[in-house]
Amino acid sequence: MDLLDKNIENYVESLSDSESPLLKEISGYTHKNVHQPRMLSGHIQGRILSFISKIISPKNILEIGTYTGYSALCLAEGLKDDGRLITIDKDKSLYETVNLFFKKSKFEKNIKQKVGIALEIIPTLDVKYDLVFIDADKKNYKNYFDMVIPKLNKGGVIIVDNVLWSGKVTQLDKYQNDKIAVYMNEFNNYIKNKKNISKLILPIRDGLTLIIKNED
Numbered sequence: 001m002d003l004l005d006k007n008i009e010n011y012v013e014s015l016s017d018s019e020s021p022l023l024k025e026i027s028g029y030t031h032k033n034v035h036q037p038r039m040l041s042g043h044i045q046g047r048i049l050s051f052i053s054k055i056i057s058p059k060n061i062l063e064i065g066t067y068t069g070y071s072a073l074c075l076a077e078g079l080k081d082d083g084r085l086i087t088i089d090k091d092k093s094l095y096e097t098v099n100l101f102f103k104k105s106k107f108e109k110n111i112k113q114k115v116g117i118a119l120e121i122i123p124t125l126d127v128k129y130d131l132v133f134i135d136a137d138k139k140n141y142k143n144y145f146d147m148v149i150p151k152l153n154k155g156g157v158i159i160v161d162n163v164l165w166s167g168k169v170t171q172l173d174k175y176q177n178d179k180i181a182v183y184m185n186e187f188n189n190y191i192k193n194k195k196n197i198s199k200l201i202l203p204i205r206d207g208l209t210l211i212i213k214n215e216d
């Protein structure tokens, strides 16, 4: 199920900021060489991540789900000059390639890759974050939210990807065998009932939720 008409997508892409040559290279490489290239954020979602990051101007960003580094580089565009982005992925096979992409960018010194299981790595992180992007295994989204919220500064933002799961969350009677649709619907309801945060589901691409932490 396409959430956005292809003509509209093309129009929006053609009249918005372009992808940098490096982001184009990563996208091309991923589509040619890496499993499940649909996981890559892509042009418009990448620009949205970049815009949100530039508005916040974060000192510290945490990303859960590096994949080929596309979204990390988009988020890094808003970092303060001495800012840091930590990005976690369990897939060791992507590490070297992604590291080369980061080295090609101007954010080499700002980005730190961590390889491993996110649920094990997050508790070892001891800084407070201004921006977090959750984009890994869907069954742990609730756990990621619970782990990350105490590590988020007041006013900090969490962006969560794939919350509409191709729209299937709206037709669970038809997609009850799709575990991820069920997880995402549970997550969306979990967030809806949480206090002390603002939340907004944006029907962009596969659905992006924005969460603001209103109180410590």
Ligand SMILES: C[S@@+](CC[C@H](N)C(=O)[O-])C[C@H]1O[C@@H](n2cnc3c(N)ncnc32)[C@H](O)[C@@H]1O
Pocket (backbone or CB within 6 Å): 039, 040, 041, 042, 064, 065, 066, 067, 068, 069, 070, 071, 072, 088, 089, 090, 091, 116, 117, 118, 119, 135, 136, 137
């Ligand atoms: C959707 S992709 C991330 C896409 C990337 N953020 C982007 O927009 O270009 C999800 C990534 O999460 C990673 N992942 C899945 N489960 C994980 C876990 N438990 N711990 C760490 N990484 C995990 C996968 O290896 C995969 O690379």
